[in-house]
Amino acid sequence: xxxxxxxxxxxxxxxxxxxxxxxxxxxxxxxxxxxxxxxxxxxxxxxxxxxxxxxxxxxxxxxxxxxxxxxxxxxxxxxxxxxxxxxxxxxxxxxxxxxxxxxxxxxxxxxxxxxxxxxxxxxxxxxxxxxxxxxxxxxxxxxxxxxxxxxxxxxxxxxxxxxxxxxxxxxxxxxxxxxxxxxxxxxxxxxxxxxxxxxxxxxxxxxxxxxxxxxxxxxxxxxxxxxxxxxxxxxxxxxxxxxxxxxxxxxxxxxxxxxxxxxxxxxxxxxxxxxxxxxxxxxxxxxxxxxxxxxxxxxxx
Amino acid sequence: xxxxxxxxxxxxxxxxxxxxxxxxxxxxxxxxxxxxxxxxxxxxxxxxxxxxxxxxxxxxxxxxxxxxxxxxxxxxxxxxxxxxxxxxxxxxxxxxxxxxxxxxxxxxxxxxxxxxxxxxxxxxxxxxxxxxxxxxxxxxxxxxxxxxxxxxxxxxxxxxxxxxxxxxxxxxxxxxxxxxxxxxxxxxxxxxxxxxxxxxxxxxxxxxxxxxxxxxxxxxxxxxxxxxxxxxxxxxxxxxxxxxxxxxxxxxxxxxxxxxxxxxxxxxxxxxxxxxxxxxxxxxxxxxxxxxxxxxxxxxxxxxxxxxxxxxxxxxxxxxxxxxxxxxxxxxxxxxxxxxxxxxxxxxxxxxxxxxxxxxxxxxxxx
Numbered sequence: 001x002x003x004x005x006x007x008x009x010x011x012x013x014x015x016x017x018x019x020x021x022x023x024x025x026x027x028x029x030x031x032x033x034x035x036x037x038x039x040x041x042x043x044x045x046x047x048x049x050x051x052x053x054x055x056x057x058x059x060x061x062x063x064x065x066x067x068x069x070x071x072x073x074x075x076x077x078x079x080x081x082x083x084x085x086x087x088x089x090x091x092x093x094x095x096x097x098x099x100x101x102x103x104x105x106x107x108x109x110x111x112x113x114x115x116x117x118x119x120x121x122x123x124x125x126x127x128x129x130x131x132x133x134x135x136x137x138x139x140x141x142x143x144x145x146x147x148x149x150x151x152x153x154x155x156x157x158x159x160x161x162x163x164x165x166x167x168x169x170x171x172x173x174x175x176x177x178x179x180x181x182x183x184x185x186x187x188x189x190x191x192x193x194x195x196x197x198x199x200x201x202x203x204x205x206x207x208x209x210x211x212x213x214x215x216x217x218x219x220x221x222x223x224x225x226x227x228x229x230x231x232x233x234x235x236x237x238x239x240x241x242x243x244x245x246x247x248x249x250x251x252x253x254x255x256x257x258x259x260x261x262x263x264x265x266x267x268x269x270x271x272x273x274x275x276x277x278x279x280x281x282x283x284x285x286x287x288x289x290x291x292x293x294x295x296x297x298x299x300x301x
Numbered sequence: 302x303x304x305x306x307x308x309x310x311x312x313x314x315x316x317x318x319x320x321x322x323x324x325x326x327x328x329x330x331x332x333x334x335x336x337x338x339x340x341x342x343x344x345x346x347x348x349x350x351x352x353x354x355x356x357x358x359x360x361x362x363x364x365x366x367x368x369x370x371x372x373x374x375x376x377x378x379x380x381x382x383x384x385x386x387x388x389x390x391x392x393x394x395x396x397x398x399x400x401x402x403x404x405x406x407x408x409x410x411x412x413x414x415x416x417x418x419x420x421x422x423x424x425x426x427x428x429x430x431x432x433x434x435x436x437x438x439x440x441x442x443x444x445x446x447x448x449x450x451x452x453x454x455x456x457x458x459x460x461x462x463x464x465x466x467x468x469x470x471x472x473x474x475x476x477x478x479x480x481x482x483x484x485x486x487x488x489x490x491x492x493x494x495x496x497x498x499x500x501x502x503x504x505x506x507x508x509x510x511x512x513x514x515x516x517x518x519x520x521x522x523x524x525x526x527x528x529x530x531x532x533x534x535x536x537x538x539x540x541x542x543x544x545x546x547x548x549x550x551x552x553x554x555x556x557x558x559x560x561x562x563x564x565x566x567x568x569x570x571x572x573x574x575x576x577x578x579x580x581x582x583x584x585x586x587x588x589x590x591x592x593x594x595x596x597x598x599x600x601x602x603x604x605x606x607x608x609x610x611x612x613x614x615x616x617x618x619x620x621x622x623x624x625x626x627x628x629x630x631x632x633x634x635x636x637x638x639x640x641x642x643x644x645x646x647x648x649x650x651x652x653x654x655x656x657x658x659x660x661x662x663x664x665x666x667x668x
Contacts, residue, residue, distance in 0.1 A: 035443055095629050100443045101363045102628040105584060108577055109624025116617040229573070233454050236447045271462025274455045282434050282448065289438045 002144035007266050008259065013151040015258025016158035017220075020213035021231050022238035022250050023165060024206025030244040031182045031202050032097055035104040038088070038111035039235070040228025042207045044118055045084060046077035046214025047223040051122075051129050053077075067132040074157070077215035078208045085207025089200040097199075111228070118225040126222035135219065150219045157216055161209060166247060168205075178202055234261075241281055243291025252292050257281075325498045329491045338562055339606055340599075341494045345558040347598035348504045350582040351591060352551030355508050357580065358588035359517060360544045361524030362441070366449030367552045367579050369456045370424035372571025374553030375560045376460075376467070377423060380407060381416035382476035382484075382560065393475070398465035407466075413480070420557040421550045428549030432542035439538075441527070453573050460568040472567025484564070493561045500558060501595075504551055508591050511547070520544055552579075578605075578620075584627050587634030596635055 021043060028036050050073040057069040088110065096103040135153055138146040169175040180188040181198045189195050217227065234257060242253025260280060265273030288294075328340055349371055357363050383392045384407065390396075391403050410416045431452065435445050460467045467473075482489050511517050522530045523537045530537050560566050569575075578601075586597020609616040631638060 029443075035446075092625065092629070099628075101446065102632070104363070104443070104446065105577075105580065106625045106628040109621040109628075111621070112617050112624070113621035116614060116621070120614060233447075233450050233573070237451055240444055240447050269462060271455075271458045274458045278451050278455045281451070282431075285440055285444075285448075286434060286438055289440050289444075 002142075005141070005145050006147075007262055009145075009147055009151070011259035011262035012255075013154055013258075014262055015254045016155045017213055017216060018231070018234055018238055018258050019251060019254035020158050020161060020216065021210055021235040022242070022254055023161070023247075024209045025235055026239045026242070026244060026250045027178075028203055028206045029100075029239060031178065032093070032199055033100050033103075034093055034096060034203075035100050035107065035236075036093075036203075036206075037104055037108040037232065038114060039107075039207070039210055040230075040232035041111045041114040041118075042081045042085060042210035043214035043217065043228040043231060044114070044223070044225060045081045046211030047129075047218050047227055048118060048122060048214075049073065049077035049080045049211060050215040050218045051127055051223060054129055067134055070132045070135075073218075074212060074215050077211040079211075081211025081214070082204045082208035085210075086200055086204035088207070089203040093203060094196070094199065115225045115228075122225070124225065126224035128222045129218035131219045154216045154219060157212070161212060162247075162251070165209070169247060174198075174201070237281060239291075241284065241291055243288075243294040246293045249291060249293030322498075322502060325501075326495070328498075329494060334487075334490070337490065337494055339603065341497050341562045342559065342606075343599045343602040344497045344501045345555045345562060346579070346582060346602050347595045348501055348555035348558070349552045349579050350586065350594035350598040351501075351504050351508050352548035352555075353579055354583045354586075354588060354591060354594035355511065355520075355551075356544050356548040357583060358590070358594070359512060359524060360520045360541060361527075362541060362545065363446045363580065364449045364545070364548070365446055365573070365576050365580065366452045367549070368571040368573070368576030369453050370428060370549040370552035371556040371559070371575075371579070372456070372460075372566065372568070373424045373427065374420040374556030375566040375570070376473065376556075377410065377416050377420035377553070378557035378560045379473040379476070379566045380410040381413055382479060383473050384411050385478050386476045392468075392473075394468045394471070394473075395465060400465050404466060417557065421553045424553035424556075425546040425550035429542055429546045432538075432545040436538035436541040436545075441541075450573060450576075453571065453576055457568045457572050460571075468567075470568060472565055472570075474565035474567075476564060479561075484561070493558070497558045497562070500554055504554065505591060505595065507547075508551075512591065516540070516543075581620075581624060581627070583634075585623070585634050587636030587638075590634075590636045593634050593636035600635070 021039070024042070025036060025039055028034050028039075050070075053073040053076045054069050057066055057072075092106060092110065093103065096106055131150060135149045138148040139152060140146050167175075169178065177188070177193045177198050180191070180193060181195050185195055213231075214223075214227070217223065238250060238253040238257055240253075241256060242249035242251070257277060261273060261277050264276040267273070268276065285291075325344070329337055332340060349367060353364065353367055384403075387393065391400065392407075395403070410419070431448070435441070435448060440448070461470050463469075477484060479489070484490075484493075512520075519530065519535055519540050522533075522535070523540060527537050556566070582598040582601050583594050584597070585601055586595065587593030605616070605620075608619060627634065633640065
């Protein structure tokens with residue numbers, strides 16, 4: 001029983017990070033039909049944002065304030081990733097609309113350059129971010145099951161982001177415009193929505209969320225220039241499994257992959273677990289080729 | 302408008318092919334060891350590029366998983382070489398991992414014919430299987446591409462994880478002999494090089510035959526409008542599966558040759574980065590033209606060898622920029638660029654001719 005609970009909890013925390021990463025991918029893919037392979041590098045940008053914040057706190061502020069750096073780091077990561085995402089959309093992505101496979105190659109190139117840039121600035125070896133002391137330890141549910149505060153914090157952070165995204169997409173005017181563009185770009189443009197502005201803003205938000213995910217990852221382990229590549233393919237699988245264009249699909253996809261991944265890896269070993277997850281996904285797609293929650297459409301292609 | 306050239310285009314092409322083939326076959330005479338080895342690697346990658354072009358350029362399916370097929374071919378050959386080189390004992394890494402007996406599936410690779418067959422059959426079979434489960438359900442485009450990428454991840458994890466059977470992260474290396482000859486000797490190197498040239502020419506002819514045939518026409522129809530092809534009564538999925546399998550088989554051949562040239566295969570060589578670089582070979586040369594794939598492979602592999610050796614940091618910036626420039630500005634690649642230039646020249650020439658032709662009769666007419 002104990003082991004089940006802690007395995008499930010681990011699965012949940014893996015899912016929550018995957019969810020944060022896949023959120024941005026799902027939006028940009030659904031909205032602009034752009035495959036952003038450099039999304040993983042926005043995770044890296046967020047992670048290094050947290051690292052820099054920590055260094056600044058260490059060097060300029062008194063020691064007693066150090067523990068407060070993490071909330072600031074989250075904000076910093078979001079803002080930096082948002083800004084770079086906006087810049088990328090304006091300079092490159094807008095030339096690639098409607099060419100998903102080309103966008104995949106070009107953004108892969110962007111990712112390579114960003115990785116090399118990080119390597120030149122911060123050095124190739126991983127750097128460690130020391131997490132704030134109030135996240136040490138864990139919550140004892142019952143004997144034998146300890147839920148680490150760090151992972152609980154990540155889950156809470158993801159829930160908060162998800163809630164904010166829900167409010168943004170389904171309850172705000174900007175979100176309404178976004179959904180309109182997603183469903184029918186031409187019609188939305190006819191009704192006076194600036195699709196250009198929606199595109200760049202949405203892309204930037206997606207990148208910003210990836211930045212938050214990167215910041216959260218610093219709680220789990222050391223960070224390096226290629227941290228994003230570990231997560232990017234899994235995040236894409238979440239999008240494929242969950243279906244494009246609906247928040248609930250991304251949530252379900254992330255939960256499914258995260259939990260099953262953890263469970264399979266526990267039952268077999270890490271390498272076979274991955275194979276099993278992949279087989280399950282392919283099997284599931286036999287049944288629902290468009291993912292769990294596809295937006296219904298009558299268009300042929 | 303091409304009447305200005307003395308010979309028809311076909312003849313020029315044939316001459317071009319013959320000259321390149323002659324240059325390739327005689328390369329051992331004028332290249333030193335290092336250059337010859339590099340060229341051999343380029344040609345091995347050209348075979349992958351041909352297969353990828355068949356799939357991406359002609360059928361419109363982008364696979365980012367060709368590193369896996371390449372790697373499977375390479376491992377098949379490497380297993381054979383490893384067994385031959387370690388003689389009667391079991392390979393050294395198995396010893397370290399605590400195995401005492403050769404696993405049964407390694408036993409089979411003692412025969413060269415079996416290994417060579419498996420180097421093609423395993424990649425092609427895997428592609429057929431994956432294709433069966435994706436194309437039949439009309440999983441295509443980006444979805445398919447992402448699935449191939451996942452295939453790369455799981456294969457690499459599997460090969461790293463099953464260390465006792467695959468050599469883990471280190472891969473398979475340390476082969477010395479083949480057919481009883483030393484692999485290090487100059488004769489062996491030249492023979493392997495020539496085998497690569499022959500394989501490349503055969504692969505080129507096969508792809509050319511496929512592309513020119515009815516099969517190739519259907520592939521292009523699928524690329525340009527899958528649903529319309531379906532409405533015409535074709536079953537796109539079987540054609541897609543066939544193209545995917547042929548393409549994977551060619552990647553397997555290339556992998557086998559690669560092992561012979563380089564002498565090592567490890568999971569890093571079939572990871573995501575090499576897989577995407579293979580796609581770039583086709584993109585640079587020009588997708589949808591077989592010559593483009595070969596040109597792209599040769600140029601890029603050479604450039605990579607030069608640049609990454611002298612400027613390891615600069616190389617990744619260069620590679621990244623290349624991805625961006627090619628996709629945004631040069632969708633047709635090098636061959637597309639050449640075609641564009643030729644068209645411009647022809648147009649310019651023809652407008653000149655029209656001017657000349659039109660001025661004279663008008664003058665006559667007025668008078």
